[in-house]
Amino acid sequence: MSERIKVAVAGATGRIGREVVRMVLEDPGLQLAAAVARSAGPVDAGSLVGKPDTGVTVSSDLSEALAASRPDVLVDFTSPKAAMPNAETAIAHGVRPIMGTTGFTPEQIAELDKQCRDRGIGGLIAPNFSxxxxxxxxxxxxxxxxxxxxxxxxxxxxxxxxxxxxxxxxxxxxxxxxxxxxxxxxxxxxxxxxxxxxxxxxxxxxxxxxxxxxxxxxxxxxxxxxxxxxxxxxxYDRAGYMPGVNTAIHKVMTATGMVYGFEHFLD
Missing domain, CATH: 3.30.360.10 (Dihydrodipicolinate Reductase; domain 2)
Structure with missing residues (x-):
């Protein structure tokens, strides 16, 4: 069996963030490495979705969480204000950002593409995963x-x-x-x-x-x-986005540069 992909989730206590946590925990090919939220308190990530303890405590600091857990991928469903700095933080740690948060300008996408290429990694900005x-x-x-x-x-x-x-x-x-x-x-x-x-x-x-x-x-x-x-x-339900997020996690591992649009990850 190939090594599991380590995933960090930003906005883990949000409505979509919790669905991402659940999806990662239920996929044997993925490993939840970190869960980040600004105001969750030190709770186990499993408690967010009614599952047993995972050993992953929800953190409030993204940079610290990425440095400690060293994930392969960050999935971010936070806010337009936080999206750009979160993506830059992930790239700086060599973590591939998958941004479900919208609001990026063309200039920001170009800058993130450059940062990804400088680090030799891929990323994704997806207005919709459906x-x-x-x-x-x-x-x-x-x-x-x-x-x-x-x-x-x-x-x-x-x-x-x-x-x-x-x-x-x-x-x-x-x-x-x-x-x-x-x-x-x-x-x-x-x-x-x-x-x-x-x-x-x-x-x-x-x-x-x-x-x-x-x-x-x-x-x-x-x-x-x-x-x-x-x-x-x-x-009708946020769970409908999860097959797309799951596909993105696997496909971003072989991508280079910041990809704009989930359609580029579809066969």
Whole structure:
């Protein structure tokens, strides 16, 4: 049996972080090396997911945890504010970062790519780990060649910190790569209420809905003469992201540089 991949989890007490901890503990090919959270207290990581003690105590300091446990991979589901410094800390320790946190700028991605290459390791920034969401983006890119008029509506809970979502931005990038920029709508239109038409990207609009009771959905709407096409993906449970995270952990071990988009890890 090959040696297990040692995994550290940042944001381990969060809702997605706990799912990552559970997934790692249930995969015989993975080993939980560290669990990091700012305000968990010195508890065993197993207690976060209702499992027996693992011998891994939740730490509040990422750098110290990485230095002590020397993991192969860091999986980070924290916050946009913490994401960049966490990724840089991981790389500095020679740990491959898998960032499920969104909000990275193109400049930050380029800088992290350079840092990874300087250390000879790989990393991943993934706006979405859902296989269904990746297919939604792919199908939208295909449709944009024939239906260049498009708008995106993305739905998340009211506690999400960034808008528009990383998934919608990634979708917009895929669409923009399949069509020329077209400034849609009436050229003389006027927003009676500022922001009513949504965020502008490559000639089309992205609308962000934030409501309690909503988890994560996205709809891409294409319009043409006499017809519309709607491509929609709905996520109902955070556990649905875990097969993708698991795949990313294994694939990042052979990657070089910072990869942007989980689709690059799919066969």
């Amino acid at each position: 296989i269904g969401a990746i297919l939604m983006m792919k199908f939208s890119s295909m449709a944009a060649k024939y239906f260049p008029h498009v708008e995106i509506i993305e739905y998340h809970g009211d506690q999400k910190l960034d808008a528009p979502s990383g998934t919608s931005i990634k979708t917009a990038e895929w669409i923009a790569g399949s069509r020329e920029e077209i400034r849609q709508g009436n050229p003389n239109e006027e927003e009676v209420i500022e922001g009513a038409r949504g965020g502008y990207y490559n000639g089309f609009r992205i609308h962000s809905v934030r409501l309690p009771g909503v988890f994560a959905q996205q709809e891409v709407i294409f319009g043409a003469f006499g017809q519309t096409l709607k491509i929609r993906h709905d996520s």
